[in-house]
Amino acid sequence: MANKNKLSIYLVKEGIDDKDGIFDKPENISELQIYQDGSIAYFVPSYVHEPAWLSSFFHQGGNALLQQANSRVVLLKRLTIDGETRLFALTFGYARFLFKEDVLEEQFGLRIVLNSIQQNQIRRISKASVGSNQKQSDEQLPKSSDISEFGFDINRDLMKNVSGKSDDEMFEKSMLTGGDIFSLTVERDITNIDEFLIFCYQKYKQVTYKEKFAWIDNIKYVKDKSLTERLNQKLLEEIKEENFDKVWMAVPEVVTWEDIKDFKISGDDEFYADIYIDKVIASLRNELSDTSQLQSKKIYARSSKDEQNNAYEWSAYKCIIAEIELAQQQYCLNNGKWYRIDNSFVDSINAQYSGIALCEAAFVDHINNADEDTYNEELLGSLPNAHLLHTYKIAIGGGQGNNIEPCDLLWENKLIHVKKNGGSSVLSHLFNQALVSAQAWLDFGFRRQLREKMQNANEEAVIAEPFRSSEYEIIIAIINKFHDERPKIPFFSKVAVCFAATNIKNLGYTIKLKNIKMIKD
Numbered sequence: 001m002a003n004k005n006k007l008s009i010y011l012v013k014e015g016i017d018d019k020d021g022i023f024d025k026p027e028n029i030s031e032l033q034i035y036q037d038g039s040i041a042y043f044v045p046s047y048v049h050e051p052a053w054l055s056s057f058f059h060q061g062g063n064a065l066l067q068q069a070n071s072r073v074v075l076l077k078r079l080t081i082d083g084e085t086r087l088f089a090l091t092f093g094y095a096r097f098l099f100k101e102d103v104l105e106e107q108f109g110l111r112i113v114l115n116s117i118q119q120n121q122i123r124r125i126s127k128a129s130v131g132s133n134q135k136q137s138d139e140q141l142p143k144s145s146d147i148s149e150f151g152f153d154i155n156r157d158l159m160k161n162v163s164g165k166s167d168d169e170m171f172e173k174s175m176l177t178g179g180d181i182f183s184l185t186v187e188r189d190i191t192n193i194d195e196f197l198i199f200c201y202q203k204y205k206q207v208t209y210k211e212k213f214a215w216i217d218n219i220k221y222v223k224d225k226s227l228t229e230r231l232n233q234k235l236l237e238e239i240k241e242e243n244f245d246k247v248w249m250a251v252p253e254v255v256t257w258e259d260i261k262d263f264k265i266s267g268d269d270e271f272y273a274d275i276y277i278d279k280v281i282a283s284l285r286n287e288l289s290d291t292s293q294l295q296s297k298k299i300y301a302r303s304s305k306d307e308q309n310n311a312y313e314w315s316a317y318k319c320i321i322a323e324i325e326l327a328q329q330q331y332c333l334n335n336g337k338w339y340r341i342d343n344s345f346v347d348s349i350n351a352q353y354s355g356i357a358l359c360e361a362a363f364v365d366h367i368n369n370a371d372e373d374t375y376n377e378e379l380l381g382s383l384p385n386a387h388l389l390h391t392y393k394i395a396i397g398g399g400q401g402n403n404i405e406p407c408d409l410l411w412e413n414k415l416i417h418v419k420k421n422g423g424s425s426v427l428s429h430l431f432n433q434a435l436v437s438a439q440a441w442l443d444f445g446f447r448r449q450l451r452e453k454m455q456n457a458n459e460e461a462v463i464a465e466p467f468r469s470s471e472y473e474i475i476i477a478i479i480n481k482f483h484d485e486r487p488k489i490p491f492f493s494k495v496a497v498c499f500a501a502t503n504i505k506n507l508g509y510t511i512k513l514k515n516i517k518m519i520k521d
Contacts, residue, residue: 005189008096009182009200011105012076012087022076022089024100032073035190039077044098046071070094079194081201088197096181102225109178110159112200114209114216116166116176120146123175126161127152147213154215155349155495170199218345222331222338231338232291234326239281239288245488247322248481249275250423251301252314252335257371257420259304259311266298273369274481274518275299280316291317321423321490332491334423341491353494356501358486359475359514361414366479366518372420375479375516376408379418386411387462392453396446404440405433406450410462413472415441418516420479427478427493431500434476438504442469469508476500477514487515 012022019042020026032041046069055061071093078087089104124140125147139150144164152159161179174184188196209216222228238247262271268283284293297316303309315336322333330341364382366375373390380388387410393403407415415437419430440446444467451461464471476497482488489497497513504511 003189004185004187006185007183007188008091009109009197010089010091010099010180011108011201011204012089013103013105014086016103017078017087022100022103023074023098025098029074029098037077039075041073041075043074044072044095072098074098075190077193077197079197079201081198082205086201088201090193091181102223104180106180106221106223107178108180108204109182110162110180110216111178111206111209112182112203113162113164113166113176113178114213115203115206116168116171117164119212120144121164121166122147122150122162123165124161124163124177125150125152125159126179127157127159129153129157153499155218155499156492158219158221159216168203170196218342220340222340228338231324231326231331231333234324235320235322235333236288236291238322238324239277242278244277245482246324247277247320249277249280249299249316249319250321250421251275251312251426252318252423253312254426254429255301255312255422258373260301260371261304261307262302262369264300264302264310265316266300271302275319277320294320319423323491330491334490334492346491349491349494349498352498352501354486356497357510357512359473359477359512361514363477363514363516366420366516372408372418372479376418379416380409383409383411385462387454387459389450389454392450394440394446394449394453396440396443396449404436404446406441406446407434407437407474414475415472416475416477416514418477418479420518421481421487421489423490423493427489428496430476430478431493431496434474435500435503438469438474438507438509441467441472442507470510473510473512474504475512475514477516479516479518481518483515483517485515487513 016022019029023029023042028044029042030045032043034040048067048069050061050063050066051068054063054066072095073092074095075090075092076087077090078085089099091098121144122141123144124138126138127150138161140163141149147154161177163175163177165173166176171184172186174186177183182200186196222231235247262273263275264271265280265283267285268279270279272279280294280297280299281288284297286293288294294317295315299314299316299319300310301312303311318336320333322331324331324333328343330343330346332339332341364378370378376388376390380386388408389406389410390408392406394406395403408418409416417430417434417437419426421427447463447465447467451463454461478487478489480487480489501511
């Protein structure tokens with residue numbers, strides 16, 4: 001019987017089959033063993049040394065019994081499986097850091113795990129939220145659970161790693177962990193690893209995961225360097241052709257707009273009320289030919305408190321929002337990252353977004369040098385019997401950190417939320433704010449506090465009791481440089497607003513969208 005070993009298995013991409021193509025610094029890699037089947041184990045010579053903390057913390061040294069070494073070994077094994085010849089890389093110690101970028105198959109381990117476990121057998125998930133603040137989290141539960149218990153949003157979250165148990169005998173009831181790497185502990189060693197790798201590859205090739213986790217293919221990072229280069233080239237073409245309905249710019253994070261006076265572009269002495277892609281391109285020293293020019297170009301948001309300082313700073317590339325098609329496939333650039341969007345998923349989200357009702361009431365235009373507070377004051381003056389509520393922060397659930405903004409304006413039976421289009425991260429904040437507010441309005445204590453604040457400000461507290469959500473409309477109003485009747489927003493913003501709209505409707509409200517025209521002076 002073989003000893004139990006912790007295995008960490010990668011699949012090398014096709015067309016990459018030698019030491020120089022696989023390792024980042026092949027000159028530092030030595031051969032440990034060449035096997036009869038042609039498999040080669042490589043290693044990096046270990047440097048045996050005392051741990052640094054022995055002298056820095058304990059002020060001791062010279063202890064021969066306290067030594068450490070970062071051992072690194074990689075076994076490259078080529079196997080022919082069902083007519084395909086593939087190269088596997090098994091890592092030991094710290095060897096996972098030896099590979100070049102873009103040489104290992106993405107989601108190799110993830111596919112194996114999802115093809116091997118049941119929906120309710122998940123123990124841990126590592127995920128990243130796209131289209132908002134790019135939040136990454138690693139969550140685990142004390143018992144095997146369904147994906148829903150992790151708070152996983154199948155429309156917006158990327159699953160990076162997952163852990164769970166499988167009933168497959170070949171996996172010996174071990175805990176499986178899969179991302180790009182596949183990890184587990186089994187009774188396998190160099191003498192009997194071949195059949196195990198063959199089984200893993202066959203699991204990887206299966207598509208049974210689509211029956212249980214079909215949404216995993218909706219949104220994927222683009223990790224392939226050559227594809228990223230083609231996408232960046234397509235991006236440059238769209239910019240040069242001034243197809244600014246497909247490519248535009250916005251602040252790439254949630255900002256405090258009242259802290260921003262205006263925007264400045266490096267290499268341009270002018271100041272602007274927003275980030276305009278045509279102004280950025282015009283500021284380039286040389287004609288646009290490479291995205292590196294956009295990555296080195298800086299966008300500064302000048303502080304409204306001190307014009308000599310910047311409240312925010314980004315690369316121009318990170319501020320670009322792009323939704324383009326390449327080889328009949330939809331891609332999105334958001335926050336400096338490219339994503340591949342499943343075409344059927346795109347159609348589904350666009351249909352949902354088009355199905356959200358529009359607010360037909362006339363709202364005043366936004367003059368683009370005005371901040372949101374100024375615009376809300378102007379909107380207030382244009383709507384009869386409206387009340388400005390965004391200044392009221394209502395504590396709910398205990399603690400000042402739980403203050404909730406009721407809405408920007410209350411107009412008759414309409415709760416209006418207003419935000420300038422600042423890309424997916426900013427708009428996701430708006431949609432979440434509308435959803436949280438909708439939930440809060442259902443709470444009697446929340447409404448009581450709001451009524452008291454309005455009365456203390458000598459305002460008429462026009463909040464009917466009993467409160468019935470079915471009698472109220474929630475209007476999400478987006479200040480937009482695009483003047484379409486339906487707000488033009490990035491794809492991930494459509495995903496986010498569809499999610500919010502569904503939940504707001506479930507609370508009994510009517511939800512509508514409003515596009516507010518941004519007009520230049």
